[in-house]
Every structure is written in C-alpha cells, then in structure tokens.
Amino acid sequence: MSNLKPDSVIACLDCPDHVQAVLEASMWASTRLQAPIGLLHSVPSLQQKAAVNYSGCLNIDDENMLLEQFTTKEHLSNCELKSQGKLLLHQATTYCEQQRKKLKTYTLHRHENLNESIDYVDDKAQLIIIGHNVTCKATLSQLVRVSHCPILVTHAPFLPPTTALFAFDNSPTSHKLLNWLCKTSLVRALTVHIVMIGKDNSENCDALREAYARLKQAGIKSKKALLDCRDVTAALHYYQNENDIGLLMTGAFGQSRIRTLLQGSDTKKLLGSTKTPYLLFPKA
Incomplete structure (x- = not known):
C-alpha cells in the first residue's frame, strides 16, 4: 500500500551536491503551502551500481561514518544501495526536524529510476523540487517535459526568494x-x-x-x-x-x-x- 500523501511537496534526494538545497527549498515551499514534505529517494536496481558519495551532504554527524563506508566501494549491491538510501532518508528527516520542528515529513524509498519515481508522485503531488544536477540517466529537461505537476529546480545553495x-x-x-x-x-x-x-x-x-x-x-x-x-x-x-x-x-x-x-x-x-x-x- 502506498504511503504517498496527497498535495505533498516532493523533495527529490537524487544528487549529493543538491540534497541540502532541495531540503531547504522544500521546507520553504512546505511552510507557505502548509503541505507535508515527501522525501523521495530512487534506487534503480538495473543501472550501474556505482557508489554515490552522500557523506557530508547534510550537517548531520551521527551516521556519516556509515555513509562513508558505502563510498569506499566502487559498486554497491542492491542490498547496500537500499541501506544507503535508508540512511540518507533518515538523515534528511532529522535535518528537517532540526530546522523546523513543526514540519511534517515522510519518506518514499522507490526501487526505480527518477523518471518512474516522478511519474509515481506526479498526479498527487502539489509541487516537485529537484536539484539542478540530477544523477539519473535522463536529462533534467526530459524529466520536466513529462511531468504534470509544477517542478521547482534549485541550485545550491537555495536562497529563499522575495x-x-x-x-x-x-x-x-x-x-x-x-x-x-x-x-x-x-x-x-x-x-x-x-x-x-x-x-x-x-x-x-x-x-x-x-x-x-x-x-x-x-x-x-x-x-x-x-x-x-x-x-x-x-x-x-x-x-x-x-x-x-x-x-x-x-x-x-x-x-x-x-x-x-x-x-x-x-x-x-x-x-x-x-x-x-x-x-x-x-x-x-
């Protein structure tokens, strides 16, 4: 059963360089829209299982050692990819709670590429937020072109606009x-x-x-x-x-x-x- 909540702000945590920026943008949007944040991480099992360095992408120290252990390998197994994603989602949840305690967050751990994950959330989300440098094979423009939901693309760092x-x-x-x-x-x-x-x-x-x-x-x-x-x-x-x-x-x-x-x-x-x-x- 899906735990996707309607009218959420979806934070796509696919790129280490933009995780914090995506979270900051999501918290900004969530506060204004009074919407929960769905923390989305995609694990495509069929792509090349190269280790992605997520260690240090957030100012959270409790699990960085575990994330660093994954990056010492050139490739990760499906089980290791799943564990890495869970650690990242836990860090992202902790980061949001530390920044703004009243925000409601939940996690979406998808075992498919980002294209398919965005298609999964597209009809029910209120806003999708994605980093400018995506790590999936599809280009950013291809992801945007197929979406039926507004997408906010952010660079790092995210600066709240006036x-x-x-x-x-x-x-x-x-x-x-x-x-x-x-x-x-x-x-x-x-x-x-x-x-x-x-x-x-x-x-x-x-x-x-x-x-x-x-x-x-x-x-x-x-x-x-x-x-x-x-x-x-x-x-x-x-x-x-x-x-x-x-x-x-x-x-x-x-x-x-x-x-x-x-x-x-x-x-x-x-x-x-x-x-x-x-x-x-x-x-x-």
Missing part, C-alpha cells in the same frame, strides 16, 4: 500558470514581476494588462513589463539581473516540436543558464 519573475506569453500554458499563481499561497508574500517578451502592440499590451490585473485582484503585489526583444532567454536574464529577482517562473516546453528542432527550446536554454530557483509549470 521576488519572482513570471514570464507571460499569452499562451494557454501561461494562462494556466496565471490561474495557479492567483490561487496558490506559494508566491503570496512575494512581489511578482509579470514580463512579456514581444512586440509593443495593442494585442500584447492588452493581454499583459489583463494578466497583471488578475494578479493584483488576487492580492499579489505585482509589476509589469513588455520587452521588445528577439532573444527570449537573454531578455529574461537581463530583466531578472537588473531587478535582482530571486525566482524565475515559466511554462514548460510550450513550443512545437518543429520550432524546438529548428530554433531550440527557450525552456531548455533557461534550464541550462539560470542561476536562481526556476519554477516550471506543465504544458496545458
């Missing part, structure tokens, strides 16, 4: 993201900059004005900007840097396959270049 940039393009996905932002408590305390990259014409101005009004009506402190620029990625990064914005939010992979093949994906470019937490909303 401002957010919402890249609005008047597409069905961006309107779906707009509806979500108006309802969720995740960004309620943030200043949201709604930014549109496109021609300064009446159609774009009207669409941006209406979206901005929706955010204001929802009680979200907001600013708006229309930038006439061909390079979407460069324009968003420039605006984000100029305004010192700590969180980027866009729809995920909204372009057609043909356009992506010919011009490349803005989502993939942003995933590769952004240095702040990046929230991606599933395609409508």
Whole structure:
C-alpha cells in the first residue's frame, strides 16, 4: 500500500551536491503551502551500481561514518544501495526536524529510476523540487517535459526568494500558470514581476494588462513589463539581473516540436543558464 500523501511537496534526494538545497527549498515551499514534505529517494536496481558519495551532504554527524563506508566501494549491491538510501532518508528527516520542528515529513524509498519515481508522485503531488544536477540517466529537461505537476529546480545553495519573475506569453500554458499563481499561497508574500517578451502592440499590451490585473485582484503585489526583444532567454536574464529577482517562473516546453528542432527550446536554454530557483509549470 502506498504511503504517498496527497498535495505533498516532493523533495527529490537524487544528487549529493543538491540534497541540502532541495531540503531547504522544500521546507520553504512546505511552510507557505502548509503541505507535508515527501522525501523521495530512487534506487534503480538495473543501472550501474556505482557508489554515490552522500557523506557530508547534510550537517548531520551521527551516521556519516556509515555513509562513508558505502563510498569506499566502487559498486554497491542492491542490498547496500537500499541501506544507503535508508540512511540518507533518515538523515534528511532529522535535518528537517532540526530546522523546523513543526514540519511534517515522510519518506518514499522507490526501487526505480527518477523518471518512474516522478511519474509515481506526479498526479498527487502539489509541487516537485529537484536539484539542478540530477544523477539519473535522463536529462533534467526530459524529466520536466513529462511531468504534470509544477517542478521547482534549485541550485545550491537555495536562497529563499522575495521576488519572482513570471514570464507571460499569452499562451494557454501561461494562462494556466496565471490561474495557479492567483490561487496558490506559494508566491503570496512575494512581489511578482509579470514580463512579456514581444512586440509593443495593442494585442500584447492588452493581454499583459489583463494578466497583471488578475494578479493584483488576487492580492499579489505585482509589476509589469513588455520587452521588445528577439532573444527570449537573454531578455529574461537581463530583466531578472537588473531587478535582482530571486525566482524565475515559466511554462514548460510550450513550443512545437518543429520550432524546438529548428530554433531550440527557450525552456531548455533557461534550464541550462539560470542561476536562481526556476519554477516550471506543465504544458496545458
């Protein structure tokens, strides 16, 4: 029987370099969403069983010696992989309890790759949080593309944002993201900059004005900007840097396959270049 709790924040503990950052981001999101944290660790039994060095990934000393014992081997058996995962999950639980005692956490130890694990939690989770450097064979963009749940990608260290940039393009996905932002408590305390990259014409101005009004009506402190620029990625990064914005939010992979093949994906470019937490909303 599954112990997956509905509307959880799922913390993907797949990469040693990002375990603490993922936990910090999960605690930040959990507090705002008033949701439990599901600590997810995937153990794909069919992949190469190389030892992964999780020792020292958290400021917990009681079991680091045991974790270090696993990293002295080049490869681990299925039983050793399972034990390593259990130790990591116990450390992650302890870390969360030490940081914020009122947070509710539970563990999900999956014996499958991260793709399959995300598919398992996808329909019931409220938010999935993953480190920028994933250890599974699938690329980060592939993981994001198949998800039906919002995904927050974080670098290390995680810095709690006070401002957010919402890249609005008047597409069905961006309107779906707009509806979500108006309802969720995740960004309620943030200043949201709604930014549109496109021609300064009446159609774009009207669409941006209406979206901005929706955010204001929802009680979200907001600013708006229309930038006439061909390079979407460069324009968003420039605006984000100029305004010192700590969180980027866009729809995920909204372009057609043909356009992506010919011009490349803005989502993939942003995933590769952004240095702040990046929230991606599933395609409508």
